[in-house]
Amino acid sequence: MMTQWHNKRVGVLFGGLSAEREISHLSGTAICTILRERGYAVTPVELGASGTWMVQVRDTDVVFIALHGKLGEDGTVQGTLELLGVPYTGSGVLASALEINKPMAKRVWQVYGLPTPAWQVIEKAHPAAMTLPYPVVVKPSTEGSSVGVTIVQSAETLAPALAEAWRFDPQALVETYIPGKEVTVGILGEQALGAMEVIAKGEFHSYDVKYTAGREEFLLPAPLLPAVYDRVMQIALAAHSALECRGYSRVDTRITEQGDVFLLEVNSLPGFTGLSYLPRIAAHAGLDYGDLVEAILQRATLHIHRSTR
Template sequence: MTRRIAVLMGGLSAEREVSLVTGRAVLEALHARGHDAFGIDVGADLCERLRKEAPTICFNALHGRWGEDGTVQGMLEILRIPYTHSGVLASALGMHKPTARRLFVEAGLPVADGMVVRRDKLTSGDPMPRPYVVKPINEGSSVGVRLVFQGDNFDPAADLAGLGAEVLIERYIPGREVHVAVMGERALGAVEIRPKGRFYDYEAKYTEGRADHLMPAPLPAEDYQEALRLALAAHRALGCRGVSRTDLRYDDTGTRARFYVLEVNTQPGMTPLSLVPEIAAYHGISFGELVEWMLEDAGCDR
């Protein structure tokens, strides 16, 4: 039977524009390979659209809240439509940073010292010695992330407006930014990102020329393999399936280099600047082949 593929994109999150780029790239790849595929710009009428269009499978190209946090996944489960990437529970766990941290610790993975604090309490002073990182509890693509260094004029009321009642505070880890793609039960490879600004923020991720990509990551051989091991272990700790991307910090500023797991992205981007397609291409997997594999993986156990 010919599959009718719905590509879910856009959505209601802060990452809407990035999701549209991902979705269009996926649609183009599917059409080029002869698939019956169409896009849905996701809104509050998604359930009705899916019932009307009756796809046999969904490629979930949504990013951020309501698309990456188990919400859409739950709807698709109820409608019994197979979909790409992780299921309801793994998606929810991966999106909620404090819960993901706890699972990483339980799995024996290294994480930065951190705590959840009420945003209004930050006006009373620093919750830990500077430098530290402030993160929203449940956003992706570095949306809302703030780095607080010595001498910074940090105003929590203004700088963190709109981040919710609670935020995650983590000790800033010096060193290098390493990202690993996992495809099924295989850690594909690692890329190092060298942003040209203070850190690999939203603009650096999605603006040409704002960061250098070093593929493969120029690490000692044993450390490269350790990055792959940590990423696969983090993928498993959350119960992910399909493709994921694990973000690591590699602190090589002291006498002994060490990795820290930052987070797992259960629905990594598929834009021209995205890291998973770049890593896959280095290992001989074209964008179209990657997209097709994700669809096959989505339908194989359902």
Template sequence: MKRTVAVLMGGWSPEREVSLVSGKACAEGLREGGHKVIEYDVKRDLRALVEFLRPAAGGGPDVVFNALHGRYGEDGCVQGVLEIMAVPYTHSGVLASAIAMDKPMARHVFTSLGLRVADGKVIERRALAAGDPMPRPYVVKPIDQGSSVGVHIVRDGDNLAAVEAAEATFGERVLIEKFVPGRELTVAVMGDRAVAVTELRPRTRFYDYEAKYTDGITEHLVPAPVPAEIYDLAKEWALMAHQALGCDGLTRTDLRWDDSQPGTSGLVVLELNTQPGMTPLSLAPEQAKWAGISWSDLMTWMVDHARHPS
């Protein structure tokens, strides 16, 4: 079924540029699939967005493809607007989006399921000035950003004042987690199935924003060359996390595996992304391609599985 699809992209979060790249790529895939596409760069103007979505004489879009990233685009805010406007949209709904974006809240859900997470706690950002909140190395994260924006690994010799200053942009609270050594894994989920496991081998010190979006910095290995028990458990946990948060459509769950630990005891869940990147370097589309799903078919699958507000 061919549709008129409005692709929302841009926004005003720190991930604006990535969103624009994702949106352009998704729009191209939708056109390849035979859909009529309207690209819309979202600005901080609610009236303009509502007018754009409002059915006019010729009718509004049949479905919105949400290619926004970061705050207001994947934290339940724009999803709430689309619910009020009763416009079908891709990816997860208000509640799932809000919980997944709030890292401490998502951790509570994951641990309630028996999924293992890194030891961690939420502290006031300024408390970093008083000294280390846990033994180094540890990770400092904004509680509500994506794409590793603002993430710092604090190692021996690092300046805590510089980390605290860098975090000032992202609010008064931060999440502190024990650094898990080992290997970076990720799993895409489409609806009711986990697609594959990818291992990421960044050539930088860790899989940060630059490593995610700069060609050649990170090696993607799919399927991940890990023991079968790790591969299967990573897929199982990703699907459990997707279902527990009430997610829809396509998500991606990031994990770490400390391969120095026995059995599966070194596997931990880091976070779930309800709006995984859709750039040419992105991991969820790469796994779909590995599974035999073309770019245009993936785009069509996503609009076919759009949420329909009641």
């Protein structure tokens, strides 16, 4: 696949300051390798606290963002690249900010009538009483990769679960636990590529389970009734569009035994490691790893129109 950026300088931005920086390093390294193999002039750019990455990206024509989590996936880097005038992969500022903030994403989905588990926010500074029945899932409002996530079965274990979530964010999201299948949908452009069931060999899809080989089983396509499969694909694409995501994403859902679909979250910059979900889904749809990376790079753009007088 030949993209518009093949004879340009491609920066791959990775690292960052979030709890997911280790995964970002793995994603960025793999993306650099495949782009070089396909003949691109690649500049690895590590995002750190010093800010030197901004100087480095000025010397590129386009940036492939391989960051995950806060200060990378949340619109901050996207806004900086907009100001610098450097096109980049993935969603723009608004979609990125909405996607990373799980309560805000849920509010948008509810406006569009999209299904998501019942939820509430509990702030560290002003903790409110729990109003949901058990079991519940407690997670930081603005993290990914299952960082700080706990399944809580009773009131006795709620306090330590909140404390764990608050380690990563002063705002914890508490949502009703939905028994059933974990199904994730890969999206490229405006098309849902496929739905995959992910079975954890453990209580749930924790950080360690997700990033330890052999601790998850992948079923492609997800073994669902045709009507349910079509519905999860439609709901995932609608969730992506409602947040105004662009380029690509991965949408995580839970599906009950009765076939009801519930949205958990959208990942606007999903992982690209050897264990990541989106490359598996794309491969099943006929796109190998390199084709997927190039297809995403082809869609790199600036999202904010520059008006002139």
